[in-house]
Amino acid sequence: MNELRMLLEAIEGDAALAAAERFRERIEALDRLDAYLPLIDRADTELARRMQDACAQLEALNAALYRRIREDIRADHDGGRVLERFTDVDVLQAYGQDYDHLDELVAGVLQLPEPTLPTRELGAEMVFYQPTPARHVFAMIARSGLEEGDALVDLGAGLGHVPLLAAICTRTRAVGIELEPAYVACATQAASALGLANAAFLQQDARDADFAIGTVFYLYTPFRGTILREVLDRLRHEAMCRDIRICTFGPCTPVVAQEDWLVADVAPQTDRVVVFRRQIAQS
Structure with a gap:
């Protein structure tokens, strides 16, 4: 003692x-x-x-x-700037899938309610939900170049950490697409409590979402297999019409990195955020 x-x-x-x-x-x-x-x-x-x-x-x-x-x-x-002020590590170089003091800070600020409604049973290609570590959310916000004219779409948003932080720290419109109604209800309640008019949450299958609303898309491996394939094909269709950015974290990153129409901003790794942009065809 x-x-x-x-x-x-x-x-x-x-x-x-x-x-x-x-x-x-x-x-x-x-x-x-x-x-x-x-x-x-x-x-x-x-x-x-x-x-x-x-x-x-x-x-x-x-x-x-x-x-x-x-x-x-x-x-x-300046609540968003106050939050960013606590990222005393270089989040642009953030690695690892563990959680730290920033997650405690974010939890205390967001005060997400516990889901009270029954949760859906996960499908075969669905991935168990866990939030993106906060330092990686801040890294994604910085490295993707989110600005007022952008719309961030989080595919498989869970309880909404990424859209909520993006809405707090930028003037970006942030939309969370989530299949689980209980998570959507909690995220919507948190956004309302904070007065975040630029954050919205939709209870949808990502394959049915309106991708035309987004300029930046985020995936923390919410699904795999044929679901991920279908979503990537839809994103490719969007990218052929306009410039979009795709940000990934976790096991989906190597899969996305294999897409020949995308180029990564850093060497793709599963334990850091990677920002992909459309590959410009060489003449």
């Missing part, structure tokens, strides 16, 4: 830990305290109280930060 006492002394003695920009350190401190929870001797009431007080203080500071950012977003102030 000496290590725990030293940790508590460091937390209690660091007044600057209350600063908004120290969010990452607060999350790391909470994680470390949480690791000691199963080990603490409940008979040591003084140590247990100090640990409880430290956690409550850190969580209160984070809750206040989430509240301020949400208020800025609703007031159409």
